[in-house]
Amino acid sequence: MKxxxxxxxxxxxxxxxxxxxxxxxERAAELSSSLAxxxxxxxxxxxxxxxxxxxxxxxxxxxxxxxxxxxxLAGDESSEIAPVLYRLAxxxxxxxxxxxxxxxxxxxxxxGEILGQVRTAFESGTTGALLDRVFSQALHAGRxxxxxxxxxxxxxxxxxxxxxxxxxxxxxxxxxxxxxxxxGKMSELTARNLRSRGVRIAAIANRTPAHGDALAxxxxxxxxxxxxxxxxxxxxxxxxASTSAPGFVxxxxxxxxxxxxxxxxxxxxxxxxxxxxxxxxxxxLDGCFVYDIDDLEAVVEASLDVRRAEAARAERVVxxxxxxxxxxxxxxxxxPAIASxxxxxxxxxxxxLAKAEGRLGRLSESERRIxxxxxxxxxxxxxxxxxxxxxxxxxxxxxxxYADVVRHLFGLEGDEAQQ
Amino acid sequence: MVELLVWPALVAYGEAALAYAGGLRxxxxxxxxxxxxxxxxxxxxxxxxxxQGLRADGFxxxxxxGALNLFxxxxxxxxxxxxxxxxxxLLGALVMPPAAAxxxxxxxxxxxxxxxxxxxxxxxxxxxGLMLAGLAGLAVAAGMSALYLWEDRSLTRRDxxxxxxxxxxxxxLDRIAARVAGVSLGLLSGGIVxxxxxxxxxxxxxxxxxxxxxxxxxxxxxxxxxxxxxRGRRAATLLTVALALIAVVLPITHFAS
Numbered sequence: 001m002k003x004x005x006x007x008x009x010x011x012x013x014x015x016x017x018x019x020x021x022x023x024x025x026e027r028a029a030e031l032s033s034s035l036a037x038x039x040x041x042x043x044x045x046x047x048x049x050x051x052x053x054x055x056x057x058x059x060x061x062x063x064x065x066x067x068x069x070x071x072x073l074a075g076d077e078s079s080e081i082a083p084v085l086y087r088l089a090x091x092x093x094x095x096x097x098x099x100x101x102x103x104x105x106x107x108x109x110x111x112g113e114i115l116g117q118v119r120t121a122f123e124s125g126t127t128g129a130l131l132d133r134v135f136s137q138a139l140h141a142g143r144x145x146x147x148x149x150x151x152x153x154x155x156x157x158x159x160x161x162x163x164x165x166x167x168x169x170x171x172x173x174x175x176x177x178x179x180x181x182x183x184g185k186m187s188e189l190t191a192r193n194l195r196s197r198g199v200r201i202a203a204i205a206n207r208t209p210a211h212g213d214a215l216a217x218x219x220x221x222x223x224x225x226x227x228x229x230x231x232x233x234x235x236x237x238x239x240x241a242s243t244s245a246p247g248f249v250x251x252x253x254x255x256x257x258x259x260x261x262x263x264x265x266x267x268x269x270x271x272x273x274x275x276x277x278x279x280x281x282x283x284x285l286d287g288c289f290v291y292d293i294d295d296l297e298a299v300v301e302a303s304l305d306v307r308r309a310e311a312a313r314a315e316r317v318v319x320x321x322x323x324x325x326x327x328x329x330x331x332x333x334x335x336p337a338i339a340s341x342x343x344x345x346x347x348x349x350x351x352x353l354a355k356a357e358g359r360l361g362r363l364s365e366s367e368r369r370i371x372x373x374x375x376x377x378x379x380x381x382x383x384x385x386x387x388x389x390x391x392x393x394x395x396x397x398x399x400x401x402y403a404d405v406v407r408h409l410f411g412l413e414g415d416e417a418q419q
Numbered sequence: 420m421v422e423l424l425v426w427p428a429l430v431a432y433g434e435a436a437l438a439y440a441g442g443l444r445x446x447x448x449x450x451x452x453x454x455x456x457x458x459x460x461x462x463x464x465x466x467x468x469x470x471q472g473l474r475a476d477g478f479x480x481x482x483x484x485g486a487l488n489l490f491x492x493x494x495x496x497x498x499x500x501x502x503x504x505x506x507x508x509l510l511g512a513l514v515m516p517p518a519a520a521x522x523x524x525x526x527x528x529x530x531x532x533x534x535x536x537x538x539x540x541x542x543x544x545x546x547x548g549l550m551l552a553g554l555a556g557l558a559v560a561a562g563m564s565a566l567y568l569w570e571d572r573s574l575t576r577r578d579x580x581x582x583x584x585x586x587x588x589x590x591x592l593d594r595i596a597a598r599v600a601g602v603s604l605g606l607l608s609g610g611i612v613x614x615x616x617x618x619x620x621x622x623x624x625x626x627x628x629x630x631x632x633x634x635x636x637x638x639x640x641x642x643x644x645x646x647x648x649x650r651g652r653r654a655a656t657l658l659t660v661a662l663a664l665i666a667v668v669l670p671i672t673h674f675a676s
Contacts, residue, residue, distance in 0.1 A: 154582040168581060169574065171588035264651020266589060287651040289574045298579040306583055 005093035006066035007051030013084040021050045021073040029124035042125030055130040095322040101142030109307040110151030115142040141321035151310040154303035159190040161299040162270045174198030179236045182243030183215045240270045241277035252281040327395040334394045337403035340412040424467035425531045431460030432519035439512040474533040484530025493555030549610030556603025561662030563596035564655040633664040
């Protein structure tokens, strides 16, 4: 069977080109279905790549079909897309997919979303034996890379770093509450990241409460003015500040009493604003931790260093999976010979049992089942080792020669043609 | 026969200590190897203590080396119950090297044999057992508090290596240290009551006074936690002070005989 991949990705194409061929999951499912005329098809589209995977028994112009489909997505601007397309086949295509699923082909190594996107593409594709196998194994490789290495463990963005810090301080974030000071885009992203880990956004404090209303409604929080900030501070665990105020909005002389009233109960203050909103002197108070944008970026940078270091180990995981896939694909070459051999043996067994029917007539039903089972076991045991050896030979590229010998020795040429 | 059980315990604790140290670089493999080392070592030491208990003529842990052997078993036991998981691997890196070293010292001092049993009543045996269990628990709780202070300092200094070190969450350390201290205080109370019950007039000495000061310190920390919400940096500092007191109490009470 032939596997072909044609795609475009962030390695060779800027976002202006990638966005022209990006497709929504529903459209990807439709496209897979329309491409799967006599072949298998999966369309994988993420913000970093759009790739078409096709598989069929023969070559059957798969490359041309995938290229045409991808260029058609770009419409009139296909001439700019064509030079940045890449094409891979068979083991190379499989290895590429395994690396994609493991997050090794992503902008941020080990990023978490890609595994779900590969799964969605697989589930909405039109798959058969080959793409089922290659996508299942890609998902397995992606999971292994994340379980066996630390490639996906540490935070890779400022909002994720803020949420990971909160987790480092409070352990389980379910039941914890947070307050946003200012209603900027970055604080909304951080709030969403915290919410996805179980934090309740209790309040949004803004100089003009009305400006925070829309965000408060989206996050299920209450909107208050900056004068209500001190009252809210006693009840929350995390504060995310991102106002455009010229000076500190959370000052140590104004908040010391509220922080001391917490009696050591931790308070994480995340300051995303420039100029800063949170007085760094607050960090001197017991249980009070202050992180500004530079600190969070340093956390992200340190995390990325860890991820890059872990990428080498993840590559080894992917390489073992690619080797397994290669062996499986090679074993396909001897599958018809094995099937014929087994069918031939089963035919002989059934014929010999039928011949002995007269003598077996005196046997009870349970005795007859024992004879059936025993003869089947003899056949299975006799064929087990040749089957294993044939598959091993296939993995070592000697499969076709061995398969020919088996066909010749057992006279299977005619059987295979009939099958 | 008894000596045959010392070696697996020593080797497994040593392996756990090394694996925890290595686990700071390769967390998953190191952590798993360390956890299995702790489990296997503790089972081997349990078997050693059982054999010692069955074969010894008298109380086998009455000597300083014997008491050290029992103390190590309690420390590792407490760590196994409350801290022996992937998230607390840094605590393991704090607990297991001293545990392995102290067991080796106990072995060198003859605390792992069966010959030198001390003739003692059940009351003394229960007193020693409860005191050692309580002190072992407090030592682990104090270790957790020390780790809390370190992490608190790292967070305050905004150390970006925090995630690379994979420290346990701050509040989990605070919560579990308090829980371990509470259980240990109960055991220590039992030990002190039994000790006082055996006491003849005029026998109250400095060692007992230090033990009671330690008890009072831990009881005060826990009472303030419950009643006044004392937690965080101050509570951890006080509990870490308890470790210094344990370092004073143990040698002059149970390891001095």
